[in-house]
Amino acid sequence: MSDAAGRERLYGEAAGEFGAALERLARGYERDPDKRRDLLQEIHLALWRSFARFDGRCSLRTWVYRVAHNTATSHVIRPKTNAPAFGAPDDDLESIPDAADGESLLNRRRALERLYELIHRLRPPDRQVMLLYLEDVEAVAIAEVTGLSAVNVATKVHRIKQLLVRRFYERVGDGD
Amino acid sequence: MTLDAIKVRAQQFDRANRRTWALTGALFLLILIVEAWQVWRGNNILERTGDLLQIAALVYCAYQFRDYYAVEPKAATLGVTASVDFYRRQLARQHELASRPWRYLVAFVPGVTLSLFSRALDRPFAQNLAIAAFGVALFLGVAWVNMRTARKLRREVDSLG
Numbered sequence: 001m002s003d004a005a006g007r008e009r010l011y012g013e014a015a016g017e018f019g020a021a022l023e024r025l026a027r028g029y030e031r032d033p034d035k036r037r038d039l040l041q042e043i044h045l046a047l048w049r050s051f052a053r054f055d056g057r058c059s060l061r062t063w064v065y066r067v068a069h070n071t072a073t074s075h076v077i078r079p080k081t082n083a084p085a086f087g088a089p090d091d092d093l094e095s096i097p098d099a100a101d102g103e104s105l106l107n108r109r110r111a112l113e114r115l116y117e118l119i120h121r122l123r124p125p126d127r128q129v130m131l132l133y134l135e136d137v138e139a140v141a142i143a144e145v146t147g148l149s150a151v152n153v154a155t156k157v158h159r160i161k162q163l164l165v166r167r168f169y170e171r172v173g174d175g176d
Numbered sequence: 177m178t179l180d181a182i183k184v185r186a187q188q189f190d191r192a193n194r195r196t197w198a199l200t201g202a203l204f205l206l207i208l209i210v211e212a213w214q215v216w217r218g219n220n221i222l223e224r225t226g227d228l229l230q231i232a233a234l235v236y237c238a239y240q241f242r243d244y245y246a247v248e249p250k251a252a253t254l255g256v257t258a259s260v261d262f263y264r265r266q267l268a269r270q271h272e273l274a275s276r277p278w279r280y281l282v283a284f285v286p287g288v289t290l291s292l293f294s295r296a297l298d299r300p301f302a303q304n305l306a307i308a309a310f311g312v313a314l315f316l317g318v319a320w321v322n323m324r325t326a327r328k329l330r331r332e333v334d335s336l337g
Contacts, residue, residue, distance in 0.1 A: 048182045050255045069259040077266055125260045147258025
């Protein structure tokens with residue numbers, strides 16, 4: 001599909017259906033809030049441009065996730081300057097209220113923050129698999145986005161989950 | 177982001193891209209003109225030959241890097257490339273650039289050597305030796321850093337299977 005109206009319709013559909021998922025994806029790749037906003041814009045821009053070549057040979061979801069992960073991967077492996085310290089404050093996480101029902105909410109916020117910290121440490125291919133898994137994308141669809149086999153995806157998910165759980169509790173054990 | 181905001185961003189991006197390429201080209205041309213002017217005005221034939229060879233090396237490297245940047249991922253291809261393949265290609269491209277530093281460094285050796293040694297007879301031996309040692313160390317240092325980066329990238333590509 002290459003006509004302007006079709007491109008606008010596709011972009012509208014993608015932004016509406018996957019907008020929130022793309023925000024979470026950007027958070028999985030960039031911990032600095034300002035850079036994350038830039039990355040999200042870059043992803044949307046890449047999506048808009050890419051729809052000039054969308055021919056329907058794969059599903060819209062696969063296309064959107066490929067464009068988003070490939071753009072984010074380019075962002076991650078680009079040489080960095082002024083990288084923020086690990087675990088820099090996150091504006092979205094900060095915006096979750098502390099007081100509502102006290103400790104459980106605060107614990108949830110900390111757990112989420114820690115989970116993203118651990119995801120940031122993964123290599124791009126593992127990160128891609130894990131972020132898609134966390135979006136409830138099934139193994140076959142993850143395979144289509146990443147180019148891995150479905151069996152390989154399932155194995156990777158299992159290993160990465162184990163790794164994340166171990167690291168998560170190691171840090172808790174360290175009194176973090 | 178709204179559709180209008182995306183369209184505006186796309187136009188801004190294109191304009192900024194064109195501006196960057198135009199500025200880079202203008203700067204490169206300016207360097208060439210200044211260098212050529214110095215060659216034209218110089219008296220020492222060895223030094224002038226050395227400067228000319230350095231200009232040629234600069235043009236060669238600019239051409240090589242132009243090829244490198246020309247294969248930057250285009251948005252249209254992002255949707256048709258599986259993400260692990262895309263990552264592998266990006267790493268392979270960086271590896272290709274880092275693994276053969278001699279391809280760029282050697283181009284400068286004749287010009288720099290001629291330029292430096294054209295005035296060697298006017299300087300004490302120890303100074304010439306120090307300059308030569310510094311030059312060799314600099315070239316080897318750059319090559320070593322590149323080779324180390326290339327080895328890391330190779331390992332990462334291999335680990336992807």
